Amino acid sequence: MNIEFSAPWALLLGFAALIPLLGRGQPAISYSSISILPSDPLSTLFDRVLRFSAAAAALSLSLGIAGPYLSERWVERVGTGAHIVLLLDRSSSMNEDFSGQYMGGRAQETKGAVARKLLAEFVNRREHDLFAMIDFSAAPIYVMPFTQDKQAVLAAIEATSGRGHGATNIAPGLAMALDFYSGKPFTGSRIILLVSDGAAQIEEETSDQLRQWFQETQATLYWIYLRNPRSGRLSEKPANPNESTTPEYLLHEYFQSLGVPYRAFEAENPEALQHAIAEVERLENLPLHYLEKLPRQDVSSYCYGAALVFLALLLGAKFLEVRSWPA
Incomplete structure (x- = not known):
């Protein structure tokens, strides 16, 4: 202290x-012969x-x-839960609704708006988790480090309500998300929750580096793929898969080769997105040791x-x- x-x-x-x-604080009182007064303990x-x-x-x-x-000081807390990095796509395609129609960045029917609403509900339900957040489009944006302050996390989610822009470049966002776990003791579940409606080619050197970092951190990867009707399914191999026409399928195959727990969810509408987030919520909670700054x-x-x-x-x-x- x-x-x-x-x-x-x-x-x-x-x-x-x-x-x-x-x-002496008390005023003196005159007395004729104080010496004759007896001692008074x-x-x-x-x-x-x-x-x-x-x-x-x-x-x-x-x-x-x-x-x-x-x-201010740091105190150690013990609870149950997970370290969850919210990796949210902010590319221009997130301004579309689930049918692929452009709605504008402020419309409540866009994929981005629905994802923000459901992620906020997810954060409110998780009592002991620590959340960090990254936005990405062409480049990742560091939003906030791990915290248990729900109001701060909810404010960070709400702050992404502007119009998305740029292309989808997942690799740098994944690298930044994995760096959150670098050098930290392994307590509780480590989860990267990727919410994206597309993918992009990952260079071979970058893919090898990401694979190594995933294996070092042992982070679980969940990809909630917001699919529109024009996109292919992750579970169906296309007739001629290539990086330009079917990047999502190839990214799904790459994630399966990481050597860490991975699961993908295809969300074609708000109800499917809500179901995917509910599936993530059913993760097993491990004992969680963390430091809280008072x-x-x-x-x-x-x-x-x-x-x-x-x-x-x-x-x-x-x-x-x-x-x-x-x-």
Whole structure:
């Protein structure tokens, strides 16, 4: 626990705590011969308690004014769930609906809009997962690292509601997603959830590098393929497969050769997309160890509370004070 101060200069006010210890706060009462009064241990104790209370009140107030706080820190949490990277296609074709008709980036019927809505519902249902997010089209865009802050994840998903643009280039997005797991301890499931309506050729050197990274990280890959009626099916081998006419089928074959758990879902409509996300949700949850960053915590209220207690004690003693002896 590391305590810091936002206004450390105010700690100098703490020297005021020495005043009640060095001087007498009660006014003197004239008496003809105080030497004949018997010793009174209870009064002596009461006097010391009041002096201590006054000193403690001054010290507490100076600490409160100095603004003490617990600095931000990392704490280890243990739960069940998965580390999930949302890899969302933001190419121009995501502005189409599931029939292949262009709808515009803001239309609620586009493949991108439906995917965002269902992904947001998916995030809300997952209690203990950590989510990261990447958008991609011609190049990947780093959106956010792993976090359990659902509001931040939902805001990141909503932020992709603009019009998509560019071509579909999956390889750089996959490389960035795998880098999220680099050097991290293996706890819980590692999932890359790829949501895309197309594919592109992956060069041989890049494909070998991706295969190596998948095997090193042991990340599970789920591809939700948003297929329109003009696209081929992943499960049906075309008569003449090639990179220009059937890139999705060849990408599916490549994913099957990665040596890690992989499953593809073909979603031809919003209902099929919802079913695909529900299938992903039924993953087995493994014990999940993760570090959570706690923001700094202001503790000045405790100082002011302590000062209030000591000042109330002094105020009570003030009301009981005898101002003059009866004649």
